[in-house]
Amino acid sequence: MLDRVTFKNFKSLKSVTLDLSPMTVLVGPNGSGKSSVLTGIDLLAQVHRLKKNEVGEVFRGPRDPQRLASPGRPTVLEIGAHSVDVEFFLSIEVPQPGEPSRSVHNLRPFPALASTVHLHLDATILARTSTTDDEEPRMAADGEGLASTLAWLAGAKPDTLSAIATDLARVVPGVRRILTHRERIHERTMEKVDIDGQPIWRPVNRTRLGDRFSLEFDDGSVIPADLLSEGTVLALGLLTKLQEPERPRLVLLDDLDRGLHIAAQASLVAVLRDLMKRDANLQIICTTHSTYLLNLFDPAEVRVLALDATRATHARALTEHPEFDKWRFGTQTGELWAALGHAWVTGTGGP
DSSP: OOOOOEEEEEEEEEEEEEOOOEEEEOOOOOTTHHHHHHHHHHHHHHHHHHHOOOOGGGGGGGGGGGHOOOSSOOEEEEEEEEEEEEEEEEEOOOOOOOOOOOEEOOOOOOHHHHHEEOOOOHHHHHOOOOOOOOOOOOOOOOOOOOHHHHHHHHHHOOOHHHHHHHHHHHHSSSSEEEEEEEEEEEEEEEEEEEEETTEEEEEEEEEEEEEEEEEETTTEEEEGGSSSSHHHHHHHHHHHHHHHOOOOOOOOOOOTTTTTOHHHHHHHHHHHHHHHHTTTTEEEEEEEHHHHHHTTTGGGGGEEEEEESSOOOOEEEEGGTTTTTHHHHOHHHHHHHHHSHHHHTTOOOOO
């Protein structure tokens, strides 16, 4: 489990250190660096899983070091993570235009990063009919393949599927069970054929079997995936990822409250805490803009981010506010954050 992450010259995180809890929630204005923290940890985890000569493959295209580096043309960007007495770091030399980048990282095994997922769940993708050639399918970070994962669980791990449905019912009252179905999918692909020695591409229509799912409710109604609410589908995707075999140990998630009614937010956080009790190695780092959701967290779990006048991110624990002890008694965490604001993080004072 990570207890600290550090950033230097990574996007707006010019010099940021964050202490982490088993569950940590990041708050702050739009553009203050919350998502950058999650992205940086995810990049570090990807590097950890690769061989040294493959690291360059991560930092291409939109992840070119010149795009990820803080403004002002820094020469090096760094990301580090610490867990108990183990540390893992990545240092990338930011090249001049046209030059290749060079990276350095330690190769010491770091279990806290070995199983990390940065979820970008999309309700439309989650609800799609899916196909797979994998013997044990796993849902992708954007939700692709949820139906095939649920179908596999229905056959191989029915108790796990039942547990997911039970937890989902705590978030979405009335859910009785998850149903999986087979469906024919019509695909149009391009096929290469040789005609008189010349390769010719032609469109080909083919049909294959895919998986879809629906939810059965206590009143007997069955609602197909594409007609479920966004919050319901997002909650199902998250709960499935957290309970599938070989599930991640570190989960990075933007906008935990997205699509959920305030009562459902409370239920989801309660379910997540129960899952963390069952798995002591599970760690969740998330973001939110909801003051109500923050009421479900201890102040010690909250990190407040803010930008200074140079658009550099500063981050501090909510408990570090100079008047925290004065405000804490009789005030819920969300109310406390709303009252204290974020300007104090940069030292400019005021809410």
